[in-house]
Amino acid sequence: MIATALVPEERVQREPEPLLEARGLTVEYATREQPVRAVDGVDLAIRPGEVLGLAGESGCGKSTVANALMQVLRPPARVSGGSILFRGEDLTGRSREELRRFRWRNVSMVFQSAMNALNPVMRVGDQFVDMMRAHERVSKQHALRRAAELLDVVGIDKRRVRAYPHELSGGMRQRVIIAMALALNPELVIMDEPTTALDVVVQREILQQVRELQRDLGFAVLFITHDLCLLVEFAHRIAIMYAGEIVEEAPAAEIHRDPRHPYTIGLMQSFPPLHGPIVRMTGIPGAPPDLAAPPRGCRFHPRCPRCTPDDAPLYARQTTERPVLREVSPGHRVACHLVEAGRR
Amino acid sequence: MSTAELEVRGLTKHFRAGNALFARSRVHAVDDVSFTLRPGTITALVGESGSGKSTIARLLVRLYDPTSGRIVFAGGDAAAARRRRDVLRYRSQVQMIFQDPFGSLNPAKTVRHHVARPLRIHGVVPRDRVEARVHELLETVGLVPPEKIAAKYPHELSGGQRQRVAIARALAVEPSVLVADEPISMLDVSIRLGILNLMLELKQERRLAFLYVTHDLASARYVADEVLVMYAGQIVEQGPTERVLGEPLHPYTRLLLESVPDPSRAERPEIEVRKGLASAAVDPPEGCRFVARCPLAIGVCSRVTPLLQEARAGRRARCHVTAPSSATREDRHVELAS
Numbered sequence: 001m002i003a004t005a006l007v008p009e010e011r012v013q014r015e016p017e018p019l020l021e022a023r024g025l026t027v028e029y030a031t032r033e034q035p036v037r038a039v040d041g042v043d044l045a046i047r048p049g050e051v052l053g054l055a056g057e058s059g060c061g062k063s064t065v066a067n068a069l070m071q072v073l074r075p076p077a078r079v080s081g082g083s084i085l086f087r088g089e090d091l092t093g094r095s096r097e098e099l100r101r102f103r104w105r106n107v108s109m110v111f112q113s114a115m116n117a118l119n120p121v122m123r124v125g126d127q128f129v130d131m132m133r134a135h136e137r138v139s140k141q142h143a144l145r146r147a148a149e150l151l152d153v154v155g156i157d158k159r160r161v162r163a164y165p166h167e168l169s170g171g172m173r174q175r176v177i178i179a180m181a182l183a184l185n186p187e188l189v190i191m192d193e194p195t196t197a198l199d200v201v202v203q204r205e206i207l208q209q210v211r212e213l214q215r216d217l218g219f220a221v222l223f224i225t226h227d228l229c230l231l232v233e234f235a236h237r238i239a240i241m242y243a244g245e246i247v248e249e250a251p252a253a254e255i256h257r258d259p260r261h262p263y264t265i266g267l268m269q270s271f272p273p274l275h276g277p278i279v280r281m282t283g284i285p286g287a288p289p290d291l292a293a294p295p296r297g298c299r300f301h302p303r304c305p306r307c308t309p310d311d312a313p314l315y316a317r318q319t320t321e322r323p324v325l326r327e328v329s330p331g332h333r334v335a336c337h338l339v340e341a342g343r344r
Numbered sequence: 345m346s347t348a349e350l351e352v353r354g355l356t357k358h359f360r361a362g363n364a365l366f367a368r369s370r371v372h373a374v375d376d377v378s379f380t381l382r383p384g385t386i387t388a389l390v391g392e393s394g395s396g397k398s399t400i401a402r403l404l405v406r407l408y409d410p411t412s413g414r415i416v417f418a419g420g421d422a423a424a425a426r427r428r429r430d431v432l433r434y435r436s437q438v439q440m441i442f443q444d445p446f447g448s449l450n451p452a453k454t455v456r457h458h459v460a461r462p463l464r465i466h467g468v469v470p471r472d473r474v475e476a477r478v479h480e481l482l483e484t485v486g487l488v489p490p491e492k493i494a495a496k497y498p499h500e501l502s503g504g505q506r507q508r509v510a511i512a513r514a515l516a517v518e519p520s521v522l523v524a525d526e527p528i529s530m531l532d533v534s535i536r537l538g539i540l541n542l543m544l545e546l547k548q549e550r551r552l553a554f555l556y557v558t559h560d561l562a563s564a565r566y567v568a569d570e571v572l573v574m575y576a577g578q579i580v581e582q583g584p585t586e587r588v589l590g591e592p593l594h595p596y597t598r599l600l601l602e603s604v605p606d607p608s609r610a611e612r613p614e615i616e617v618r619k620g621l622a623s624a625a626v627d628p629p630e631g632c633r634f635v636a637r638c639p640l641a642i643g644v645c646s647r648v649t650p651l652l653q654e655a656r657a658g659r660r661a662r663c664h665v666t667a668p669s670s671a672t673r674e675d676r677h678v679e680l681a682s
Contacts, residue, residue: 283537
C-alpha cells in the first residue's frame with residue numbers, strides 16, 4: 001500500500017522537465033498528389049542527461065523526426081502540425097539566425113554518413129576552428145587546443161588535428177564528427193544511425209566512448225537506429241516507431257523483458273540470439289505500408305499476427321479506429337487495441 | 345541437379361595499391377585460404393570490412409582472377425579456367441547473390457525478364473516451358489501469386505521481394521553452389537529472417553552448398569553449419585558454428601563476439617579501445633596480423649606467422665597462444681625459460 005502511494009512522488013523526481021519535447025509533431029512531404037505524412041502526431045520528450053532510443057524500420061519516419069527537431073527539414077518536407085519545445089520554448093517559427101545559434105551550441109547532430117561531410121581539402125583541426133568560431137568568440141589557438149583535447153577524448157591521437165580527412169579511416173572520421181558535435185558542450189546530441197556504416201568492433205568502441213562521455217559531461221542523447229538490440233544495451237528509454245507513429249515507449253530493460261505491442265514483439269524476435277537453442281524464427285510477415293495510403297485503423301493491423309476476424313468487436317476496432325498511446329505501467333506507454341482490451 | 349563439392353585450396357589474391365610513380369604496396373586481400381563447401385550445408389564467412397570476405401566471394405564466381413591457388417570443382421580447377429566457355433559453364437554451377445537488391449536488377453525490365461533470361465541463355469528448359477518454369481521458380485522463393493509478380497518491375501517490389509527475385513534468378517540455371525554476399529544487410533530488420541529461412545529451405549530441399557558472407561554473427565549462428573572467421577585476408581578460425589561461436593579460440597573471434605549487441609547479456613563487457621591502426625593486410629610483415637590488437641600476445645606472435653592449426657577435433661585456429669603448434673610450443677618454452 002505504502003509503495004503504491006509513493007509511486008507518483010517518485011515519478012515526479014525521476015521525470016524532470018524535458019529538455020527537448022515534440023508535441024503532436026506532424027511532418028508532411030509535398031508530392032504531386034496528396035501530401036504524404038511521414039510523421040503523424042508524435043509526442044516525444046528527452047530529459048536532461050538521458051539516452052533516449054528511437055527505433056524503427058526504414059521509412060518509419062525516425063530520421064524525419066530528428067530533422068524536424070533540429071529544424072533542418074528542407075522542402076518538400078515541412079512541419080505541418082504540432083510544436084517543438086526546447087526548455088519549454090517553441091522552436092517552430094524561429095528565425096534562421098536564432099536557429100543557427102541554437103544548433104551546435106544547444107543541440108548538435110551526428111548523421112549516419114556524417115563522416116563524408118568533412119571537407120576533404122581542409123585539415124581536421126581547421127574544420128573545428130571554423131565551426132567553433134562561427135558560434136563563439138575564440139582564438140584560433142584556443143579552438144585548435146580544444147580540437148586536440150576532443151580528439152583525444154574520442155580516442156584519436158591529438159596530432160591528427162593536422163590530418164586531412166582522407167588520411168583517416170571511416171571509424172576515425174565518424175569519431176571526428178562526434179568530437180565536433182561535443183565541441184560547444186551541447187545539452188543534447190541527436191545521433192541518427194551514427195555507427196550503422198561501421199564494423200561491429202568499431203561500433204562497440206565508439207558507443208562505449210559516447211556512453212563514458214555522456215556520463216562525464218552529462219549531455220542527453222537522442223539515438224536513432226533500426227537496431228533494437230543495440231538500443232536495449234545503450235539507451236535508458238526506448239520509443240518504437242511504425243509508419244509515422246510511436247507505438248510503444250518504455251524503459252530499455254522493460255522493452256526487452258516485456259514488450260507489449262505486437263510490432264515491438266515481432267521486432268525483438270527478428271534478431272536471432274547469440275546464446276541458447278536455435279529455434280526457427282519468422283520475423284514479421286509483409287512489409288511496412290505506403291505512407292501515401294496508410295491502412296485504416298491501427299497501421300500495423302495488416303501485418304499483425306493478433307489481428308484476426310475471430311473476435312469481431314476487437315477486429316472492428318483494430319481495422320477502423322486509430323489506437324492512442326496509453327500508459328500500461330509507470331513510464332510504459334503502448335498504442336494497441338489488444339493491450340487496451342487487456343489481452344496478452 | 346548435381347551436388348558436387350567445391351574445394352578451395354590455397355586461394356590467394358593480392359592487389360597493388362598506390363600509383364605507378366611511387367613505391368607500391370601490396371594488399372594481401374586473400375592469403376592462402378582453404379575450405380570446402382559441401383552439398384546441403386551453409387558455410388558462413390564472417391569478418392569485418394576489409395577482411396577479404398567479399399574478395400573470396402568474387403574469386404569463387406570468377407569475377408576476379410586469383411593470384412594463386414585452386415578452386416576444385418566437378419573434377420577440374422576452375423581457378424585455371426581461361427576459356428570463356430569453361431568459365432561460363434562453371435558460373436552456371438556457382439551462382440552469386442549480391443548485397444544490393446536495388447542495384448542488381450534492371451529497373452526497366454520485369455521480374456519475368458530477369459528470371460527467364462538465364463533459362464533461355466543456358467537452354468535449361470525448352471522455349472515453350474520457360475513461362476511455366478519462371479512461375480515455379482518464383483513460387484520456390486515465396487513470391488506468390490507468380491503470375492502477378494512476374495509482370496512487375498523492380499520498383500514495385502520491396503527490398504525483400506527484390507532479393508527473392510535475385511535468388512530465383514540465381515536458381516534458374518540449377519546451380520549446386522550459391523554464394524550470398526551480405527544478402528540481408530540492406531534489408532529491413534523484420535524481413536531479414538524471411539531470406540535466411542529461404543536459404544535454410546533451399547539447403548535442405550535442393551541440397552545446395554552455400555557460402556554465406558556476412559558481418560552479422562547472430563545471423564551466421566542462425567543459418568550456418570560451419571563458420572570461417574577472416575581477419576586481414578587470412579582465416580583465423582574455422583569449425584562447426586555452434587562450437588566456434590560458443591567457445592571461440594581465436595582472440596579476434598572473442599573480440600567480435602563481445603562487440604555484438606546482445607540484450608540477453610547481463611553485463612556489457614568493456615572492450616579495449618585501440619587508437620587508429622593501418623590495415624594489417626597491407627604489406628604484412630612476418631608475425632601474427634592480429635598482434636597489435638591482441639590481449640594475449642606474447643613475444644613469438646610478432647616474430648613468427650602462426651599457422652591454421654587443428655586445436656580440437658574439427659576446429660582450427662591461427663594463434664600461437666590458444667592453438668599452438670609443436671614448434672611454437674618449444675619457442676614458448678624458450679621464451680619462458682629466458
